[in-house]
Amino acid sequence: MTLDITTTASDSPRSESEVAEILANPGFGTYFTDHMFTLEWTPGEGWHGGRITKYGPLSLDPATAVLHYAQETFEGMKAYRHADGSIWTFRPEENAKRMTRSSHRLAFPVLEPDDFVQAVDELVQVDQRWVPEGAGEKSLYIRPFMIASEAFLGVRPAQHVTFMVIASPAGAYFKGGVKPLTLWLTEDYTRAGRGGMGAAKTGGNYASSLVAQQEATANGCDQVVFLDVAEGKYVEELGGMNMYFVYADGHVVTPETGTILEGITRSAIIELAQKKGHQVEERKFSIDEWREGVASGDITEVFACGTAAVVTPVGTLKWDGGEVSGKATDDAGPLTMEIRRDLVDIQYGRADDAFGWMHRVC
Numbered sequence: 001m002t003l004d005i006t007t008t009a010s011d012s013p014r015s016e017s018e019v020a021e022i023l024a025n026p027g028f029g030t031y032f033t034d035h036m037f038t039l040e041w042t043p044g045e046g047w048h049g050g051r052i053t054k055y056g057p058l059s060l061d062p063a064t065a066v067l068h069y070a071q072e073t074f075e076g077m078k079a080y081r082h083a084d085g086s087i088w089t090f091r092p093e094e095n096a097k098r099m100t101r102s103s104h105r106l107a108f109p110v111l112e113p114d115d116f117v118q119a120v121d122e123l124v125q126v127d128q129r130w131v132p133e134g135a136g137e138k139s140l141y142i143r144p145f146m147i148a149s150e151a152f153l154g155v156r157p158a159q160h161v162t163f164m165v166i167a168s169p170a171g172a173y174f175k176g177g178v179k180p181l182t183l184w185l186t187e188d189y190t191r192a193g194r195g196g197m198g199a200a201k202t203g204g205n206y207a208s209s210l211v212a213q214q215e216a217t218a219n220g221c222d223q224v225v226f227l228d229v230a231e232g233k234y235v236e237e238l239g240g241m242n243m244y245f246v247y248a249d250g251h252v253v254t255p256e257t258g259t260i261l262e263g264i265t266r267s268a269i270i271e272l273a274q275k276k277g278h279q280v281e282e283r284k285f286s287i288d289e290w291r292e293g294v295a296s297g298d299i300t301e302v303f304a305c306g307t308a309a310v311v312t313p314v315g316t317l318k319w320d321g322g323e324v325s326g327k328a329t330d331d332a333g334p335l336t337m338e339i340r341r342d343l344v345d346i347q348y349g350r351a352d353d354a355f356g357w358m359h360r361v362c
């Protein structure tokens with residue numbers, strides 16, 4: 001415990017019946033808990049003013065730097081309620097360390113990982129009644145974020161920075177449940193180049209993905225796949241998920257890190273798959289390997305993963321002028337579902353936490 005945090009309870013929390021109604025059908029990212037966490041930074045004072053207060057709108061000067069130059073980073077993580085009522089987060093120190101890496105890229109001051117975890121823990125403790133029962137894979141989605149809060153229009157790192165944590169009860173990210181996604185391969189847009197921000201979790205990457213996502217939707221697809229910028233040849237990731245390819249001989253390939261987001265689910269899956277005896281390759285993976293592997297049957301399963309999406313099967317890949325569908329087009333493949341189950345069983349406390357991934361909040 002290194003941060004000094006004051007808590008002022010909301011004077012208008014949701015009633016128990018309102019919370020129960022929301023938790024029965026939370027959707028994703030629509031409802032927010034009663035409180036939020038705020039911490040500020042200035043060069044003179046460092047990080048200070050840690051507080052949990054009533055959830056509500058921010059008042060920002062129109063010249064606030066983040067509104068103009070997008071100096072911001074964020075994280076996405078979840079709190080899970082176990083059968084005994086206890087509440088746990090999954091590898092929160094990994095989110096904290098990733099925010100540190102994103103902060104370096106975005107020229108932000110570093111928030112110590114312990115302070116990040118403490119802030120998340122204390123908000124979740126205060127709003128613990130918002131963590132749904134685990135049935136139906138519900139959870140409390142937690143969104144820590146950092147913004148340039150200085151009112152100044154010059155282009156330089158902000159001298160006033162605000163770190164906040166908000167939380168939102170969540171059901172499945174995809175409305176249709178666990179059914180294979182259809183992906184759109186964009187050949188017009190890229191997400192990140194060498195020296196760019198691809199590995200940082202920063203709003204600009206998501207802003208740049210939206211037009212490509214629109215293209216995907218217009219072509220009847222669920223999500224968009226991005227290729228590398230240098231050669232337009234290697235698979236990177238989806239707008240908010242990493243990718244996995246399962247071969248008939250049992251080995252598994254995931255695109256190497258560098259310009260993609262270093263997913264915490266992705267790294268957990270490497271360990272889960274290896275423990276099951278699968279060889280895992282982190283390497284460049286070309287779009288031709290995908291097309292040809294699925295068409296020939298060498299690739300038997302494709303799936304995407306992330307905190308919000310968990311593990312989601314991929315059925316068909318479409319592009320301008322063609323498409324390819326694998327074996328597991330209507331139903332998820334067996335390894336996809338096994339890995340998914342292994343992961344959620346650990347997260348919800350139904351399986352032994354052999355990797356030491358879970359962190360008890362309360």
Ligand code: PLP
Binds near residue numbers: 237240261266305307
């Ligand atoms: N890739 C992108 C672009 C993402 O936004 C996310 C989600 O956070 C992921 C991958 C998966 O990362 P994680 O497993 O840490 O949620």
Ligand code: COI
Binds near residue numbers: 076239241308
């Ligand atoms: C997450 O999985 O936590 C993300 O931030 C991805 C976003 C698409 C919701």
